[in-house]
Amino acid sequence: MTDQREVTVVRWGLPGQSASVQAGLAPLLAAYHLRTQAEKDEAVAGVEALPERYRVEVVDPQAVFAEDTVLLALSGDTAVGCLVVTAPADGRSEVKRLWTDPAYRGQGIAFRLVGAALAHAAENGAGAVRLSVWKWRTGAIALYERLGFAVTESWDGRDQLVCMEHVL
Template sequence: MIHQREIAVVRWPGQVPPVQGGLADLLAAYHVQTQAEKGEAVAGVEGLPDRYRTEIADPQSVFADDVVLLALSGDTAVGCLVVTASVDGRSEIKRLWTEPAFRGQGIAFSLISTALVHAEESGVSAVRLSVWKWRADAIALYERLGFTVTESWDERDQLVCMERSV
């Protein structure tokens, strides 16, 4: 079965996602999976740290200064990515997630490519991201898109920091 996909750029404040609840559902799946991968599995959103529950409950406020990208298959949100507002000429990519049933279709590549175009249009000099070292497929994708490992700006163990000039 072939799924049609479209990347919809949602900018806050001012716009609401074209799919109600879609972003919150994607963020919940992302955080629950990440906790499990870190060896801190939780039964659901209720078991997540407060900062993640807040993000899921009110992404419009949490990401008010950022650009949120949603990948849509018809009316269904199947992927997301957040590009933070520029700080010192750099933006950061966060919360890249593709629903497992939709992986392998180029959605993550499209989300990152769209984020890079946005960053270039915004005049930032670089885009950075952090990724858990066990996410080898994601690291390989980032490297294909020109990201390189850089000195860590985050003290969490097993986190790989990467950056790309725009």
């Protein structure tokens, strides 16, 4: 059974964070990308076989997300969820890489991560937050709708992506 300890949301990469918090992001990103590849029927054996644009996120998230804010959900000192929110561009921020460790699902972690991302975006001058989600991730789509996101015209040419936006 999963420990039901309180979960907190923090910014990742801040000075003074413990080594376990710093190291906690890469495994979450790896799980996210490996699962996504499998869901697209493009499963790979491990991180080293991910497409380069995804592999580099796992290997060097500090560099890849240098201009973004990475939020981590922590249970104690253990990273159990993550989300990336971009700096506003043209009045919009974007949410990406939302992932909760399967052992911790059902505890409202994704809800808290997205809520923290919306607050962060508003504090940094964004008028809206957008995201894209694979159409088969119906649970995520339902969560986003509960949080006020609405389906919008696609800005991404990839098939099977649902684009959504939340006006702040």
